Amino acid sequence: MSHHIVEVKDLRHVYPDGTEALRGVSFRITHGESVAIIGANGAGKSTLLLHLNGCLVPTEGAVRVGDFPVTRSTLPEIRRAVGMVFQDPDDQLFLPTVREDVAFGPLNLGLPPDEVERRVEDALERVGAAHLVDRPPYHLSGGEKRRVAIATVLSMEPSILVLDEPTSGLDPHARRRLMGLLGEFHHTKIFTSHDLDMVLDLCERTIVLHEGMVKADGPTRDIFLDDRLLADCRLERPLSMQGCPICGTKK
Amino acid sequence: MATIDGTSLDFRLLDRLSEGHSAIHRLDPRAKVLATLFFLVSVVSFGKYEVSALFPFFLYPAALIALADLPALFLVRKTALVLPFAAVIGIFNPLLDSRILLHVGPLAISGGWISCASIIVRAALTVSAAFILVSVTGFPSICAALERLGMPRTFAVQLLFLYRYIFVLIEEGKRMSLARELRTFGGRGPGMKHFGSLVGHLLLRTWERAERIHRAMLARGFTGEFHPRRPCRFGAWETLYLLGWSALFLLFRLENIPRILGTLVAGVLE
Ligand SMILES: Nc1ncnc2c1ncn2[C@@H]1O[C@H](COP(=O)(O)OP(=O)(O)OP(=O)(O)O)[C@@H](O)[C@H]1O
Numbered sequence: 227m228s229h230h231i232v233e234v235k236d237l238r239h240v241y242p243d244g245t246e247a248l249r250g251v252s253f254r255i256t257h258g259e260s261v262a263i264i265g266a267n268g269a270g271k272s273t274l275l276l277h278l279n280g281c282l283v284p285t286e287g288a289v290r291v292g293d294f295p296v297t298r299s300t301l302p303e304i305r306r307a308v309g310m311v312f313q314d315p316d317d318q319l320f321l322p323t324v325r326e327d328v329a330f331g332p333l334n335l336g337l338p339p340d341e342v343e344r345r346v347e348d349a350l351e352r353v354g355a356a357h358l359v360d361r362p363p364y365h366l367s368g369g370e371k372r373r374v375a376i377a378t379v380l381s382m383e384p385s386i387l388v389l390d391e392p393t394s395g396l397d398p399h400a401r402r403r404l405m406g407l408l409g410e411f412h413h414t415k416i417f418t419s420h421d422l423d424m425v426l427d428l429c430e431r432t433i434v435l436h437e438g439m440v441k442a443d444g445p446t447r448d449i450f451l452d453d454r455l456l457a458d459c460r461l462e463r464p465l466s467m468q469g470c471p472i473c474g475t476k477k
Numbered sequence: 478m479a480t481i482d483g484t485s486l487d488f489r490l491l492d493r494l495s496e497g498h499s500a501i502h503r504l505d506p507r508a509k510v511l512a513t514l515f516f517l518v519s520v521v522s523f524g525k526y527e528v529s530a531l532f533p534f535f536l537y538p539a540a541l542i543a544l545a546d547l548p549a550l551f552l553v554r555k556t557a558l559v560l561p562f563a564a565v566i567g568i569f570n571p572l573l574d575s576r577i578l579l580h581v582g583p584l585a586i587s588g589g590w591i592s593c594a595s596i597i598v599r600a601a602l603t604v605s606a607a608f609i610l611v612s613v614t615g616f617p618s619i620c621a622a623l624e625r626l627g628m629p630r631t632f633a634v635q636l637l638f639l640y641r642y643i644f645v646l647i648e649e650g651k652r653m654s655l656a657r658e659l660r661t662f663g664g665r666g667p668g669m670k671h672f673g674s675l676v677g678h679l680l681l682r683t684w685e686r687a688e689r690i691h692r693a694m695l696a697r698g699f700t701g702e703f704h705p706r707r708p709c710r711f712g713a714w715e716t717l718y719l720l721g722w723s724a725l726f727l728l729f730r731l732e733n734i735p736r737i738l739g740t741l742v743a744g745v746l747e
Pocket residue numbers: 241242243245246247265266267268269270271272273274
């Protein structure tokens with residue numbers, strides 16, 4: 227299905243204050259791929275993701291999602307297809323209760339009330355936050371907020387899932403659970419992360435951003451074996467690929 | 478900064494009360510908004526020396542608190558917090574207006590004192606009515622109701638955003654003042670020197686966060702349309718509610734009930 231394809235061509239983005247965050251980024255992600263975008267702080271990861279559903283407008287270059295170029299007139303279709311979880315869950319939650327927040331997207335899609343209700347329960351169940359349904363979002367812990375923020379997007383049943391650092395601030399159990407959840411999501415998914423072990427587990431492909439440019443793009447395992455590249459980009463091997471500190475064996 | 482902290486949480490609590498399931502909560506928001514408007518107009522339209530005729534209006538907040546099962550003490554405290562502001566507005570009246578209007582035994586009361594009292598009573602009435610409206614309806618539903626009553630959609634959306642961004646502003650302010658406090662080690666720190674930059678920062682940060690929230694809303698398909706929590710229908714109950722209160726307010730406005738009661742009681746005693 228072509229509507230799960232994401233294509234970015236020569237994307238450049240200069241913020242109004244003159245910061246050049248992206249300097250010619252190109253890649254193509256096809257249906258069902260699971261892709262990680264990694265890079266140091268300030269490499270431009272969040273900026274890149276914000277272009278994928280039209281939150282930011284390219285200074286130069288173009289983004290295509292499925293059959294549509296991302297432009298003002300195609301935004302409703304794009305936003306229906308691309309579900310985006312932002313880096314800061316506080317930006318995403320703004321209604322008086324978790325239930326209403328998770329229902330916000332489906333209601334905007336014009337779904338009937340009982341379908342909305344079903345999706346809310348389903349999405350919260352999947353992120354393990356069903357018990358939070360009547361709580362106000364601003365009283366939750368950081369990790370709970372993040373799970374709810376992910377539910378607000380799952381409830382829209384997007385065909386492309388985009389997440390900005392989904393596991394930051396999660397406890398080990400919640401992280402595992404989220405990884406399981408993402409593993410079950412069989413459509414296209416794209417996420418940024420500093421959790422390189424998760425990247426290794428979940429993504430067959432990794433794109434390395436460095437100072438606003440694509441420094442490498444290929445199979446995750448190959449990228450993590452390239453120590454030189456990792457050092458250049460202020461990254462390092464995932465712990466599971468480093469030697470065992472106790473028995474001293476090297477993988 | 479504990480006060481700022483408390484304020485924002487309390488206002489959100491008000492919003493949370495709107496999830497109740499009483500008969501009042503279930504009414505169409507339009508009926509509640511219109512009844513509140515009618516109440517406000519009735520209260521505000523009294524002459525400036527009127528005090529006694531205002532008291533019957535307390536029936537409205539009292540009845541709603543009882544019917545909707547709202548925490549009375551909490552609402553009274555919230556309302557009381559606002560009264561000092563009203564007192565500030567009225568406090569100069571006794572100085573400006575010293576005409577004697579009333580004698581209570583040996584005590585002569587000037588028009589200034591009466592109008593000051595009137596302002597405070599009116600503030601208590603209007604503020605409590607507004608708080609109650611939010612607690613039985615919820616702010617998003619109030620905006621939706623205003624829109625369905627004919628307010629242009631852009632205004633209604635602006636109102637909703639304004640409400641949301643006030644919390645953003647308070648939260649950013651809280652975070653910054655905490656950050657500052659933690660690094661001044663209980664001392665006074667550089668004091669006012671950095672105050673300007675602090676405020677500037679606060680506005681910028683609020684602006685940016687507001688933009689990110691708006692962005693996240695758009696990302697979830699927000700088109701400026703409201704989707705009320707409950708299906709709303711202006712039915713028989715709503716009509717009854719609105720007509721009932723309006724008739725009562727009209728009566729309270731046109732007749733001074735306490736005075737009538739007073740003469741009645743006096744008549745019986747004679
Ligand atoms: N609103 C903005 N205005 C100006 N510059 C910005 C803005 N947002 C980000 N930048 C700059 O753009 C660059 C890329 O930022 P971006 O947020 O995309 O980084 P990132 O890769 O997501 O980093 P992190 O891992 O810390 O989240 C940074 O140098 C940042 O300072």
